Amino acid sequence: MPGICAPGVVFCHNDSPFAMTAIATGANVSAMSSVPQAIRLTGKRSRIVRERLIESLLMLAALVSVFTTLAIVYILISESVVFFRQVPLWDFLTDTQWTPLFDDAHFGIMVLLSGTLTSSLVALGIAIPLGTVIAIYLSEFAPFGVRELAKPFLELLGGVPTIVYGYFALLFVTPLLQILIPGLPGFNLLAAGIVMGIMIIPYVASISEDAMRAVPMSMREGSYAMGATRFQTAVRVVVPAAFSGIASAYILGISRAVGETMILAVAAGMQPNLTFNPLDPAATVPASIGQVALGDLPHGSIGYQTIFAAGLTLMLFTLSCNIAGHMLRRKFREAY
Amino acid sequence: MAASDVHAIRALIASRKRWDAAFAVLGFLALMVGVLTFVALFVDMAVKGLPRLSYEFFVSFPSRRAEHAGILSAWVGSTLVMVVTALVAMPLGVASGVYLEEYAPKNWVTDVIEINITNLAGVPSIVYGLLALGLFVYQFGLGQSILSAGLTLALLILPVVIVATREAIRSIPQSIREGAYALGATQWQTVSDHILPYSAAGILTGMIIGLARAIGETAPIITIGALTFIAFLPPAPVSAEPPFLNFEWLTSPFTVMPIQMFNWTSRPEAAFQLNAAAAGFVLVIMTLAMNGLAIWLRYRLRKNIKW
Amino acid sequence: MTAILERVGPAIGIEAQNQLTLKAEVRGLSFHYGAVRALKDINMALHEKQVTALIGPSGCGKSTFLRCFNRMHDLYPGNHYDGEIIFHPDGLNLLGKGVDPIEVRMRISMVFQKPNPFPKSIFENVAYGLRVRGERNKRNVEEKVEQALRSAALWDEAKDRLHQLAFNLSGGQQQRMCIARALATDPEILLFDEPTSALDPIATASIEELIHELKEKLTILIVTHNMQQAARVSDYTAYMYLGELMEFGVTDELFIKPKRKETEDYITGRFG
Numbered sequence: 001m002p003g004i005c006a007p008g009v010v011f012c013h014n015d016s017p018f019a020m021t022a023i024a025t026g027a028n029v030s031a032m033s034s035v036p037q038a039i040r041l042t043g044k045r046s047r048i049v050r051e052r053l054i055e056s057l058l059m060l061a062a063l064v065s066v067f068t069t070l071a072i073v074y075i076l077i078s079e080s081v082v083f084f085r086q087v088p089l090w091d092f093l094t095d096t097q098w099t100p101l102f103d104d105a106h107f108g109i110m111v112l113l114s115g116t117l118t119s120s121l122v123a124l125g126i127a128i129p130l131g132t133v134i135a136i137y138l139s140e141f142a143p144f145g146v147r148e149l150a151k152p153f154l155e156l157l158g159g160v161p162t163i164v165y166g167y168f169a170l171l172f173v174t175p176l177l178q179i180l181i182p183g184l185p186g187f188n189l190l191a192a193g194i195v196m197g198i199m200i201i202p203y204v205a206s207i208s209e210d211a212m213r214a215v216p217m218s219m220r221e222g223s224y225a226m227g228a229t230r231f232q233t234a235v236r237v238v239v240p241a242a243f244s245g246i247a248s249a250y251i252l253g254i255s256r257a258v259g260e261t262m263i264l265a266v267a268a269g270m271q272p273n274l275t276f277n278p279l280d281p282a283a284t285v286p287a288s289i290g291q292v293a294l295g296d297l298p299h300g301s302i303g304y305q306t307i308f309a310a311g312l313t314l315m316l317f318t319l320s321c322n323i324a325g326h327m328l329r330r331k332f333r334e335a336y
Numbered sequence: 337m338a339a340s341d342v343h344a345i346r347a348l349i350a351s352r353k354r355w356d357a358a359f360a361v362l363g364f365l366a367l368m369v370g371v372l373t374f375v376a377l378f379v380d381m382a383v384k385g386l387p388r389l390s391y392e393f394f395v396s397f398p399s400r401r402a403e404h405a406g407i408l409s410a411w412v413g414s415t416l417v418m419v420v421t422a423l424v425a426m427p428l429g430v431a432s433g434v435y436l437e438e439y440a441p442k443n444w445v446t447d448v449i450e451i452n453i454t455n456l457a458g459v460p461s462i463v464y465g466l467l468a469l470g471l472f473v474y475q476f477g478l479g480q481s482i483l484s485a486g487l488t489l490a491l492l493i494l495p496v497v498i499v500a501t502r503e504a505i506r507s508i509p510q511s512i513r514e515g516a517y518a519l520g521a522t523q524w525q526t527v528s529d530h531i532l533p534y535s536a537a538g539i540l541t542g543m544i545i546g547l548a549r550a551i552g553e554t555a556p557i558i559t560i561g562a563l564t565f566i567a568f569l570p571p572a573p574v575s576a577e578p579p580f581l582n583f584e585w586l587t588s589p590f591t592v593m594p595i596q597m598f599n600w601t602s603r604p605e606a607a608f609q610l611n612a613a614a615a616g617f618v619l620v621i622m623t624l625a626m627n628g629l630a631i632w633l634r635y636r637l638r639k640n641i642k643w
Numbered sequence: 644m645t646a647i648l649e650r651v652g653p654a655i656g657i658e659a660q661n662q663l664t665l666k667a668e669v670r671g672l673s674f675h676y677g678a679v680r681a682l683k684d685i686n687m688a689l690h691e692k693q694v695t696a697l698i699g700p701s702g703c704g705k706s707t708f709l710r711c712f713n714r715m716h717d718l719y720p721g722n723h724y725d726g727e728i729i730f731h732p733d734g735l736n737l738l739g740k741g742v743d744p745i746e747v748r749m750r751i752s753m754v755f756q757k758p759n760p761f762p763k764s765i766f767e768n769v770a771y772g773l774r775v776r777g778e779r780n781k782r783n784v785e786e787k788v789e790q791a792l793r794s795a796a797l798w799d800e801a802k803d804r805l806h807q808l809a810f811n812l813s814g815g816q817q818q819r820m821c822i823a824r825a826l827a828t829d830p831e832i833l834l835f836d837e838p839t840s841a842l843d844p845i846a847t848a849s850i851e852e853l854i855h856e857l858k859e860k861l862t863i864l865i866v867t868h869n870m871q872q873a874a875r876v877s878d879y880t881a882y883m884y885l886g887e888l889m890e891f892g893v894t895d896e897l898f899i900k901p902k903r904k905e906t907e908d909y910i911t912g913r914f915g
Contacts, residue, residue: 047522054524055439061431065452068491072463075470130366137363150367152631157370159627160377161552163594164616167601168377171609198373222759224718226772227749231356241762252458259460261555266601286462286555293559299474311466315459322458348777349745
């Protein structure tokens with residue numbers, strides 16, 4: 001079927017690459033000047049349709065991420081709404097017991113939050129100082145060879161499955177700690193927090209280091225030219241300059257710590273316990289979701305809805321952390 | 337400059353340089369904490385687990401008797417789930433990446449898509465499990481099956497694949513695209529003939545990293561309801577008689593390696609903990625190998641492609 | 644000392660010679676970036692409290708030469724110096740193996756091509772050199788900062804916003820602040836690496852005027868790709884080409900009656 005020809009164009013019904021080239025390079029000058037862009041676009045209707053179709057398919061694929069977020073929000077909220085019709089919000093926030101599967105059920109999210117808070121504080125107490133020191137070291141001090149080895153190593157460290165870290169915390173770190181701290185229970189938040197902290201170090205270190213490397217060399221030269229040492233330049237000039245990037249690394253680390261499930265499920269036990277003492281066993285929000293899910297959860301039961309309410313709480317927190325971290329990173333990138 | 341001034345300066349510089357040296361040591365020690373932990377973890381797994389690793393271990397089902405238990409159902413389940421994950425995440429991720437880099441106009445829709453991808457990268461894995469439970473298992477009626485698990489993990493690693501695809505595509509210089517368009521290629525022809533082949537290695541790297549992450553994920557699978565004691569295999573996907581391919585395995589109950597390890601770790605008997613160490617060792621080797629492969633690929637890429 | 648004067652003497656009047664002392668002497672300086680030889684056997688004198696300009700086409704090595712004076716090349720691996728730069732009056736070889744680059748940088752300051760303020764307040768920027776030297780006395784620091792800002796002709800504009808971020812200053816103001824920062828530690832030599840190439844003509848004029856005032860207190864070595872600027876601000880000019888020092892002399896004489904054809908070709912614009 002002949003394509004749509006513009007007046008003066010001889011080859012437009014021909015599919016040959018030669019014709020296309022001729023048109024594209026303006027070989028037919030008079031035709032080009034009178035009918036510019038239109039020629040190529042109206043060359044073959046079916047080609048246009050095909051291109052548009054492909055573009056739409058690709059866009060649909062990209063929209064999957066939006067659908068996923070919407071689906072998450074929808075699922076969490078719709079099940080939580082059902083939950084909150086049966087359990088008053090006030091009770092949820094202030095009850096001091098978490099026993100969703102018992103006959104006399106209590107739903108105090110505070111219990112789980114205490115476990116999350118305590119373990120996260122332990123983890124961040126390790127990840128933030130060590131991660132920052134490692135980042136400064138790799139960015140400003142380390143010789144090239146050390147850096148080339150350290151960066152892939154940190155990636156590997158962050159890639160170990162969390163169940164393996166959980167095993168390590170329960171069966172290696174806890175016995176070790178029990179030597180140092182007699183009377184430490186087999187399940188405790190401390191061992192889990194320490195291992196979780198070490199797992200988060202690569203996140204904090206690599207984002208902070210990227211932020212520091214983005215600081216222009218001219219700023220460092222300005223500092224060295226004043227007679228400053230490496231340490232002075234790193235601490236007085238580079239770190240302040242990379243501050244918002246480093247802050248976003250911390251925030252993302254917090255989000256990671258709060259959302260972690262397996263290390264705590266395995267090593268801190270899954271018994272809800274309202275405590276701020278790292279030496280105690282306790283359940284965190286994600287671990288408790290996992291524990292409830294391990295049992296039988298008939299669709300529509302209160303147990304089923306509980307995990308969605310807990311999940312909603314978790315999601316709200318990590319979402320705000322992620323948004324804050326993202327905005328900080330954006331702001332930092334604009335500055336340079 | 338007076339001699340005493342010079343002396344004072346030299347003393348000052350010397351004391352400042354001590355701080356330099358002290359920090360370099362501190363930084364190195366901090367790095368060593370990570371190294372030591374990794375080594376301790378690896379050696380611990382190896383020492384406890386290696387003795388248990390035998391042919392029988394790989395071909396036996398879990399059992400109440402620790403010495404007879406094995407990871408057959410677990411690694412078969414993991415493999416099948418990974419197949420689904422890869423088959424779903426790869427096209428979706430690459431298509432999204434291609435759309436965002438080659439087609440998407442700079443408008444609010446594109447912004448929304450990009451924000452979503454960044455957010456999804458930070459969502460805790462257990463929330464993905466909740467999504468799967470509510471949506472795939474119940475709403476879509478897919479049940480507690482390999483299909484649900486594969487879809488969930490595909491969504492979980494989607495941001496990783498998308499980001500890797502975008503980075504790979506971005507590194508292709510504009511002059512290549514211009515050359516293709518100038519010869520009259522359409523947008524899709526440019527993408528399929530040039531952009532995709534040249535970025536294939538980078539995309540593959542991202543896919544490997546994503547799968548390495550997926551293989552170790554436990555929380556979402558627990559939430560879907562993968563059972564921890566599975567003493568049978570899902571129906572085989574391929575069979576000798578027609579139809580040669582069947583899809584029953586997609587809807588079958590299953591277990592995966594991390595869940596099996598979790599189950600054994602939770603048992604107080606020492607013998608089961610040895611099994612857990614063995615399973616963990618296998619897991620660590622698998623993830624190390626995959627991550628190592630990805631890192632090596634990335635390194636080779638950087639060396640070879642000089643645009 | 645006499646040897647140098649013999650080389651330079653004919654270029655400046657005999658009367659002038661007796662009034663000048665040397666701040667630094669460059670003897671046989673060669674510099675390598677890895678395997679590349681960027682500077683070839685340079686001999687030059689730097690006169691005290693005079694402005695010496697380095698001119699030459701792009702890539703001739705003038706910035707490389709400048710950076711030898713404060714050992715900036717030490718920051719990057721694979722660099723290698725040959726020869727000496729003797730610093731007067733103590734006769735110290737700045738490039739000596741046992742000489743600490745940090746010590747050198749505390750006595751020789753530098754202003755860069757693009758202003759590079761730190762992410763701090765104007766006050767803290769200018770006070771940086773003092774802090775690095777461990778100066779704790781608050782009064783001293785405040786005095787020196789004010790003095791430096793006055794010398795850099797920035798005090799009036801900055802005095803009401805000393806504690807605001809330096810990033811908020813205009814390009815010309817930032818560069819003057821960088822000059823103040825370099826001055827606050829009373830350096831003996833001030834190095835300028837194309838200080839006005841990133842600035843507009845008005846800011847450029849104010850900096851040139853500043854250089855003129857500053858030379859009463861210290862020795863200045865300035866790299867510039869703008870010949871007219873060299874003619875305006877400097878007392879001595881060195882013409883470099885492909886890593887070698889082609890000609891060195893009193894500015895007026897070098898520009899009016901250059902001794903070498905290469906110099907004349909460059910000055911008259913036969914190549915860029």
